[in-house]
Amino acid sequence: MSEKVTGxxxxxxxxxxxxxDERYAQWKYLVPxxxxxxxxxxxxxxxxxxxxxxxxxxxxxxxxxxxxxSEQTDGSVPNTLVIANCxxxxxxVAAAEHISQFNEExxxxxxxxFKTIIHPGEVNRIRELPQNNNIVATHxxxxxxxxxxxxxxxxxxxxxxxxxxxxxxILSGHQENAEFALDMCRSEPLVLSGxxxxxxxxxxxxxHISTLATQPGITKSVGSDDKPTESPVIQARGxxxxxxxxxxxxxxxxxxxQEFCSVGDDSCLILWDARTGSSPVVKVEKAxxxxxxxxxxxxxxxxxxxxxxxxxxxxxxxRRNLTTSGIGSPIHIFENHTAAVLCVQWSPxxxxxxxxxxxxxxxxxxxxxKIGESSxxxxxxxxxxxxxxxxxxxxVVDFHWNAHDPWTIVSVSNDDxxxxxxxxxxxxxxxxxxxxxxxxVLTELDKFRSHILTCPSE
Numbered sequence: 001m002s003e004k005v006t007g008x009x010x011x012x013x014x015x016x017x018x019x020x021d022e023r024y025a026q027w028k029y030l031v032p033x034x035x036x037x038x039x040x041x042x043x044x045x046x047x048x049x050x051x052x053x054x055x056x057x058x059x060x061x062x063x064x065x066x067x068x069x070s071e072q073t074d075g076s077v078p079n080t081l082v083i084a085n086c087x088x089x090x091x092x093v094a095a096a097e098h099i100s101q102f103n104e105e106x107x108x109x110x111x112x113x114f115k116t117i118i119h120p121g122e123v124n125r126i127r128e129l130p131q132n133n134n135i136v137a138t139h140x141x142x143x144x145x146x147x148x149x150x151x152x153x154x155x156x157x158x159x160x161x162x163x164x165x166x167x168x169x170i171l172s173g174h175q176e177n178a179e180f181a182l183d184m185c186r187s188e189p190l191v192l193s194g195x196x197x198x199x200x201x202x203x204x205x206x207x208h209i210s211t212l213a214t215q216p217g218i219t220k221s222v223g224s225d226d227k228p229t230e231s232p233v234i235q236a237r238g239x240x241x242x243x244x245x246x247x248x249x250x251x252x253x254x255x256x257x258q259e260f261c262s263v264g265d266d267s268c269l270i271l272w273d274a275r276t277g278s279s280p281v282v283k284v285e286k287a288x289x290x291x292x293x294x295x296x297x298x299x300x301x302x303x304x305x306x307x308x309x310x311x312x313x314x315x316x317x318x319r320r321n322l323t324t325s326g327i328g329s330p331i332h333i334f335e336n337h338t339a340a341v342l343c344v345q346w347s348p349x350x351x352x353x354x355x356x357x358x359x360x361x362x363x364x365x366x367x368x369x370k371i372g373e374s375s376x377x378x379x380x381x382x383x384x385x386x387x388x389x390x391x392x393x394x395x396v397v398d399f400h401w402n403a404h405d406p407w408t409i410v411s412v413s414n415d416d417x418x419x420x421x422x423x424x425x426x427x428x429x430x431x432x433x434x435x436x437x438x439x440x441v442l443t444e445l446d447k448f449r450s451h452i453l454t455c456p457s458e
Contacts, residue, residue, distance in 0.1 A: 020393055023390055024393055026390075027390040027391055028391075032097070032100045034387075034434075035099055035429065035431055036091055036407075037089045037093070037094045037099060037408075037428065038094075038426070038428045039426065040103075040391070040424065041107055042104065042106055042422065042424060042425075043423035044071070045072055045073050046071075046414040046415065046422065046423035047070045047071065047398075048122070048123065048124050048397050048414065049068075049124065049125050049126040049397075049398045049412075050067065050410050050425065051126045051127065052066070052067060052068075052403065053065065053066025054133050054134065062090055062093070063087070063404065064086070064087055066085065067084040068126050068128065068136055069126075069412070069425065070126065070138075072122045072123065078159075079118075079119045079121060080116050080117060080156075081116075081117040081123055081136075081148065083113075083115040084111055084112060085114045086112075087111075088402070090405075092432075116156050117148060117153050117156060118163070118165045119138065119146075119165065120165075120167075121141050123138050124140060124141070124179045127183060127184045128184065130184060130186045131188070132189075135148070135150075135205075137191055139179055139181075139193070142178075143177055143178055144170050144171060144172055144174070145170070146170060147167055147171065147191075149168045153168075167231045169208055169233075169234065170231045170232070171203045171234060174197050174199065174201055177195060177196050178195025178197075178247075179196070180248055181200075181250045182250065183252050183260070184252075185252045185257040186254055188204070188206075189205040189206055190203065190205070190257045191204075192252060192260055194248065194249065194250045196246045198244065198245060199239050199240060199243070200250055201240070202237050202239075202240070202274060203237055204234075204237055207234045208234050240272050240278045240279075241279070242283060243264045243266050244268070245264050245265035245266040245291075247263070247264045248264050248265060248291065248294070249293065251295050251296055251305075253297055254297055254298075257274075258273055258275050259273050263287065263293075263294070267285070267286050267289070267309075268284060268286075268292070269295065269317065270283045271283075271319065281324070282328070284322055284327075284328040285326040287328070288310075289311040290310035290340075292307055292308070292309050292310075293341060294341065294342060294343050295344070296345050298346050299346060299348060304318060304319075305317045305318075306354055307344065308341030308342065308343065309341055310340040312337045312338060312339060312340060313333050314334040314354075314356050314366075315333050315334070316368060317330050332383070334356070334364075334383070334384060334385075336362075336385055336388075337362060338358075338360045338362075339358050339359035341358045342397055343357045343397070343398050345401060349401075350406070350435075352368050353365065353386070355399060355409065357397070358395070358396065361393060361396060361413065362388060362389065362396065363392070363409070364388055365385075365386045365388075366384045387434055387435075389430075391428070392411065393415055394414060394415045394416070394424075397412060397413065399412070407429050407430065407432070408429045409427070412424065412426075
């Protein structure tokens with residue numbers, strides 16, 4: 001089905017030149033056909049990370065949910081961590097004409113800023129704590145990881161010269177800047193980070209006496225009129241060495257706080273186990289043909305690990321096929337992007353489905369169970385491609401599946417290079433005819449045909 005639902009042709013480049021306008025125009029024309037729901041929100045400043053927070057309210061036709069974003073400014077106003085409230089229209093509710101009526105230069109009525117935290121430096125990465133997703137960790141251009149209780153933090157006005165908000169906790173352990181590699185454990189309050197010092201660092205939030213993870217809001221934060229004081233600092237539980245260059249992404253094993261993996265600019269994929277020491281358990285020396293930017297561990301089938309690279313490909317590995325000698329062949333190499341892959345993420349709902357976003361402005365959704373199903377010249381270049389979201393004009397730097405509404409995705413693009421500034425936030429859900437079982441779809445079509453035939457003509 002992949003060649004039918006691309007929503008725009010394959011174009012090179014990260015959003016420059018006439019081709020991006022043609023692709024965008026074609027995509028916008030197809031929006032009512034390809035999407036069950038779509039919201040476009042213009043950002044004054046780019047956001048390098050987007051994450052869903054807790055669900056706040058359920059109603060008949062839509063739900064309300066937290067959304068975590070950032071504002072990466074030019075210095076004229078402070079960088080911020082943004083907590084927004086988002087309304088998500090439920091499946092099969094939105095009418096096609098409403099889906100298509102959006103102004104790409106305007107802000108969406110579905111996204112409302114709730115709170116602003118003045119962040120010390122730009123926010124490169126946001127991750128929420130699964131045991132309490134009012135607690136988030138952020139990476140900035142420093143060696144430290146910052147922990148925030150977003151409920152207890154006061155709302156701030158981001159004006160030039162404003163005092164920075166004080167983190168509820170600082171995690172110390174890197175020797176050089178740690179900017180992107182960040183993860184939080186599903187099973188216990190552990191934080192994992194990687195940085196330019198080529199190391200992977202592990203912390204436990206429980207090492208802080210306030211037990212922030214289970215008792216939010218008990219540490220006092222700095223308000224606009226408060227005198228800043230030092231945030232509490234905790235040291236690492238473990239530092240792991242094995243990479244030869246910057247660590248770009250890290251990921252916990254979904255069922256374990258002791259097992260994790262990392263990827264870096266040395267083209268390596270490394271598996272670790274904190275119980276066996278600080279050396280790699282398995283090191284795949286040449287997982288890709290270029291720097292690795294991202295990794296994700298399948299939450300349902302823990303044998304499967306995805307990696308994305310500057311070589312424009314996504315590779316699927318089975319950890320049972322990786323050996324301590326560093327040999328590991330991918331199960332499959334997914335090829336459709338025309339620029340570096342920046343983010344890969346498994347669906348929280350379907351073990352075979354994942355997404356990938358890249359500097360080419362495309363977010364692809366794949367199903368590795370569909371490899372080999374399609375035939376024809378178009379399918380050879382994109383085995384397993386389920387859907388192609390072409391709504392961004394520039395590099396799609398981050399996206400996140402919604403665990404409460406598993407086919408709904410939030411994605412952000414940094415539009416600096418194509419528009420001269422700002423970014424685009426999009427929340428979307430592809431039409432379910434694309435991923436429902438084929439027999440189900442055919443049955444629905446038969447019902448529709450029967451209905452049309454039995455309707456009285458005017």
